[in-house]
Amino acid sequence: MRIPWRELTLAGTVALSLGAMTQVRAEVESQDPIKLTLHDWTGQLITTNIMAEVLKKAGYNVELVQADYLAQFAGLKTGDLHVAMEMWETTGRDAMDEATATGKVENIGETGMVAIEDWWYPLYMKERCPGLPDWQALNDCAEEFSTPETAPNGRYLGGPVTWGGFDDERVEALEMDFEVVHAGTDAALFAELESAYQRQAPIVLWIYQPHWAPAKYEGEFVEFPAYSAECYNDPAWGSNPSMAYDCGKPRGPIWKVAWSGVRDKWPGAHAIIDSFRVNNDEMGAMVGAVDLDGESLDAVVGQWMSDNEERWQGWIQ
Amino acid sequence: MIHGRLDAGLYRWLWLCLLLITLVLSNTSRSMARALDARWLIKYPGAWRVDMKSGISRFMQWLIDDASLGPVAFSQLTRGIAWIIEQPYQLVLGFLSSGLVTGQGSNAVQHLPPVSWLAVIVAVAVLGHYARNLWLALLVGVAFSYLAVFGQWDSAMVTLASIIIAVPFGVIVGLLLGIGMYRHAWFDRLLSPLLDLMQTIPVFAYLVPILVLFGFGPVSALIATIIYAMPPMVRVTALSLRGVDPETRELGIMTGCTSHQLLWRVLIPVARPGLMVGVNQVIMLSLNMVIIASMIGAGGLGYDVLTSLRQLKIGLGIETGVAIVVLAVALDRLSQALSERSDAVLIGRGGRSLWRQYPRLTLVLLTLVCGWLLGYGIPALRDYPPQWQVSTGLFWEELVRTINVNYFDELEVIKTHILTLFMLPIKRFLLGIPWPWGLLMITLLALRFAGWRLALMSLLLSVFILVNGLWEDAMTTLYLCGVSVIIACLLGIPLGIFAALNKPLGRAVSVFIDTLQTLPSFVYLIPVVMLFRVGDFTAMIAVVLYALAPAVRYAMYGVQRVEPQLIEAGIVSGCNAWQLLMRIRLPLASPQILLGINQTIMLALSMLVITALVGTRDLGQEVYVALTKADTGRGIVAGLSVAFIAIIADRMISASARRAQRRYSLGGDSSR
Numbered sequence: 001m002r003i004p005w006r007e008l009t010l011a012g013t014v015a016l017s018l019g020a021m022t023q024v025r026a027e028v029e030s031q032d033p034i035k036l037t038l039h040d041w042t043g044q045l046i047t048t049n050i051m052a053e054v055l056k057k058a059g060y061n062v063e064l065v066q067a068d069y070l071a072q073f074a075g076l077k078t079g080d081l082h083v084a085m086e087m088w089e090t091t092g093r094d095a096m097d098e099a100t101a102t103g104k105v106e107n108i109g110e111t112g113m114v115a116i117e118d119w120w121y122p123l124y125m126k127e128r129c130p131g132l133p134d135w136q137a138l139n140d141c142a143e144e145f146s147t148p149e150t151a152p153n154g155r156y157l158g159g160p161v162t163w164g165g166f167d168d169e170r171v172e173a174l175e176m177d178f179e180v181v182h183a184g185t186d187a188a189l190f191a192e193l194e195s196a197y198q199r200q201a202p203i204v205l206w207i208y209q210p211h212w213a214p215a216k217y218e219g220e221f222v223e224f225p226a227y228s229a230e231c232y233n234d235p236a237w238g239s240n241p242s243m244a245y246d247c248g249k250p251r252g253p254i255w256k257v258a259w260s261g262v263r264d265k266w267p268g269a270h271a272i273i274d275s276f277r278v279n280n281d282e283m284g285a286m287v288g289a290v291d292l293d294g295e296s297l298d299a300v301v302g303q304w305m306s307d308n309e310e311r312w313q314g315w316i317q
Numbered sequence: 318m319i320h321g322r323l324d325a326g327l328y329r330w331l332w333l334c335l336l337l338i339t340l341v342l343s344n345t346s347r348s349m350a351r352a353l354d355a356r357w358l359i360k361y362p363g364a365w366r367v368d369m370k371s372g373i374s375r376f377m378q379w380l381i382d383d384a385s386l387g388p389v390a391f392s393q394l395t396r397g398i399a400w401i402i403e404q405p406y407q408l409v410l411g412f413l414s415s416g417l418v419t420g421q422g423s424n425a426v427q428h429l430p431p432v433s434w435l436a437v438i439v440a441v442a443v444l445g446h447y448a449r450n451l452w453l454a455l456l457v458g459v460a461f462s463y464l465a466v467f468g469q470w471d472s473a474m475v476t477l478a479s480i481i482i483a484v485p486f487g488v489i490v491g492l493l494l495g496i497g498m499y500r501h502a503w504f505d506r507l508l509s510p511l512l513d514l515m516q517t518i519p520v521f522a523y524l525v526p527i528l529v530l531f532g533f534g535p536v537s538a539l540i541a542t543i544i545y546a547m548p549p550m551v552r553v554t555a556l557s558l559r560g561v562d563p564e565t566r567e568l569g570i571m572t573g574c575t576s577h578q579l580l581w582r583v584l585i586p587v588a589r590p591g592l593m594v595g596v597n598q599v600i601m602l603s604l605n606m607v608i609i610a611s612m613i614g615a616g617g618l619g620y621d622v623l624t625s626l627r628q629l630k631i632g633l634g635i636e637t638g639v640a641i642v643v644l645a646v647a648l649d650r651l652s653q654a655l656s657e658r659s660d661a662v663l664i665g666r667g668g669r670s671l672w673r674q675y676p677r678l679t680l681v682l683l684t685l686v687c688g689w690l691l692g693y694g695i696p697a698l699r700d701y702p703p704q705w706q707v708s709t710g711l712f713w714e715e716l717v718r719t720i721n722v723n724y725f726d727e728l729e730v731i732k733t734h735i736l737t738l739f740m741l742p743i744k745r746f747l748l749g750i751p752w753p754w755g756l757l758m759i760t761l762l763a764l765r766f767a768g769w770r771l772a773l774m775s776l777l778l779s780v781f782i783l784v785n786g787l788w789e790d791a792m793t794t795l796y797l798c799g800v801s802v803i804i805a806c807l808l809g810i811p812l813g814i815f816a817a818l819n820k821p822l823g824r825a826v827s828v829f830i831d832t833l834q835t836l837p838s839f840v841y842l843i844p845v846v847m848l849f850r851v852g853d854f855t856a857m858i859a860v861v862l863y864a865l866a867p868a869v870r871y872a873m874y875g876v877q878r879v880e881p882q883l884i885e886a887g888i889v890s891g892c893n894a895w896q897l898l899m900r901i902r903l904p905l906a907s908p909q910i911l912l913g914i915n916q917t918i919m920l921a922l923s924m925l926v927i928t929a930l931v932g933t934r935d936l937g938q939e940v941y942v943a944l945t946k947a948d949t950g951r952g953i954v955a956g957l958s959v960a961f962i963a964i965i966a967d968r969m970i971s972a973s974a975r976r977a978q979r980r981y982s983l984g985g986d987s988s989r
Contacts, residue, residue, distance in 0.1 A: 033424070040620070040623050040624045040627045041627060041628075042628065061424045065534070065614055066611065066614055066615075066616045066620050067533065067612070067613065067614050068612035068613060070947070071528060071612055071613050071944065072533070073947055074524075074528035074529050074533060074947070075528060075532070075533025075534075075614075077529070078529060078532065078533070080532045080533035080534065081533050094945070094946050095945060095946060095947050098946065098947050098948075099947065147850070148729070148733045149733075149736075149852070157851065160932070161932075161934075161938065161942060162942050162945040162946070181852070181932065182851075182932045183851045183931070184851070184928075184930035184931045184932040184933070184938075184941075185930045185931075186627065187626050187629075187839075187843055187930075188842075188843070188846045188851050188930060188931050188932065190627075190629055191629065191843045191844075191846040191847045192846060192847065192850060194629050194847060195721050195725075195846075195847035195848070195850075198718050198721050199721060199722055201725075
């Protein structure tokens, strides 16, 4: 396509000189945009949009940038990006620790949401496998969950290897008749769940919360012996005296992280981000409203803003 | 003569014996290692590893923090380059998508809205008419209308903006590098391995360094795109220039051309059909990168594909994926038509005489200005109204559901058979070979095909993989890619040949492979996972679908470009259709077919990261893990290992191809 460059540049110059005259609000420390990152799951989009709205109300200039969950750290370290609103203890800990160790990225505390993740099955499996959600009952009908590749063992679909979670160790420590198969991404994880759910076929897999899946599909988390730090560190603890990991998984907070320069450049915004808190229930409801009821994200965020005015006014103070 | 034949027979026996030994070793290595108490035979001991990862990580750290060229820090230099690339990009983006704005973030003020969707559609249709005829105008017009009707307009314009910058850049630089390779043998030798590296090191491996050096945003995405999409252009340029008939070249010299004139006035116009294959590849591969580009801030259609599939909105994912395909096909057809029409030699200058074509230009300018002016009063002109949008999302979801619910068991049977009879034996065989024997065999094979030079190089590259503790991952990679390449070639090459002999079929096949190559693999990966579960089989399907395209395309191109006189000569001397194919077309097309196989291998390896997304434990996984742990060194080491496998495979294939050619005494024009 032939583009009239010269004319355009001219128009651009005129536009620029016009723009310089427009007034900006000046009561905050800097009018440079604070860049918040958007990832590819709804909960995070909601969290980030709420944060952006609150910052705007406080007079800050914000910009939302699409970035990959893990690749964003490169941008956060150099100050190309500024704030990431959801860094999960369970999936982002390594990358976060590596980044904060450089001193260029800062952990600004919890969001108030807690990540739950464990083995999960659809509710229709309860008929075929009485005694669920107890893990021993699950083990007793391991064969129900088997596929040609894993028979006679059951097949457990774990998260990507990068998520950690010690499922291979758990299966060994609890002497379960299951084989752990790792999905490469969570998209693959939920694709398998969708497929099995359509056919009402047996499946047990790694599910995490807050997420739309537990709202869309009826099911329950398997109950393992409750997690404790000793269980992971001390082999003697629990049913297997010679191995650790003979219990369920820990539940971890979801963190906010930011470029270290945010504190100096926008101290007020830093304080607001620091105060930001939401909880699992309200987030679950909002995610459901967007993903299941088909409401627009802006509407849901707007609703939250008007319902919780006192709360976010408190963060700004 | 008798002596030679004896020798060949002896060789054959020797190789058969070696193969048998390998088979036996692979089957017994585990028990043997246990009996000898020598576990190191099957698993390279951790203590013998060489720590290259942290060295590379430290080097990158130094490059970013301390390196400088005189007073300018290295990272400042790269940031400067990024700034220069960003300016034209922002202008195009403003024009197409965001409007001309000043200020940043939520304070930005828009001075001029982006071009109306109607104006863009009219403009591309007019361009199509100018370049060829009404049919092309209709094709691109419909293609761009699809983007509006299916609600992809805004994202598509963001993607288009980055393509408009990346493609000409990749084509021109690729062309110049290709000419350099054609003119200077030393440049060829220098660049050839670099091209392999550019194409085969998975993008994820160098994503983090690029992000740090060039900043987080569309520019990094553009640079990654160019790195990935340019190599085919370079290769094809060199190949096509070498393929020019020597008589044509001599004619040029005899008429007194300077070397500059010879190149630009004679060789390049003659080689144009080949060059256009390269342009096609640059466009296709650039659009192929949109998913990864969207992960680092490019936004656009790629981001929509990722988001919709993470929410399991398969239908929406397919529609967005098809939008990428539609964009690719429209751009490709336009560029092909423009190159045929243009009088100027340089590709990309096709539109120069547009100004002289007043009627069309006036039409475009009119819709442009009207779109802008009327847009203030009629919002439908500025943004395509949502209530006019159409979606087929539900249809696709229902389709997948129907197949899933009704045919899952049948599919499972097929899958289990292919796995147990074909794939798993190969996997067990490759993973069972003890590494010292593996090293020996690779070296011997290289020695047999291409002499001691390649043997030495193969040995060194394999040792690199070994000492980094990646032997098993590499074998899994070899298995997965090998199986996929075999299947892709078995399907693709015959398809390409038939497509070349049959015009209507050729057109259909052309659209089909364009679709395969530009439809983001993520789009079909998720339905495939639903039907076949996570595992090797799913990964294999994804790799085959992606790597099929070059096998088909190059075979087709190779058969088509056989000179008609030779075919006629064949007919005159009484060949039937089969003989024409086997005796004339295929041998003459063999350099292109082999280049196709080479490209199939390269693409299969470049898909590795995607196979990691469905959970295979190979080098792709290693690269992906490194990315998630922000471990630059680990990523680059794994990425290099992928590239080394590619290089060894490529060199062996090229060498054996040259031998085969000599045997059929074709000689002369070699494939690389």
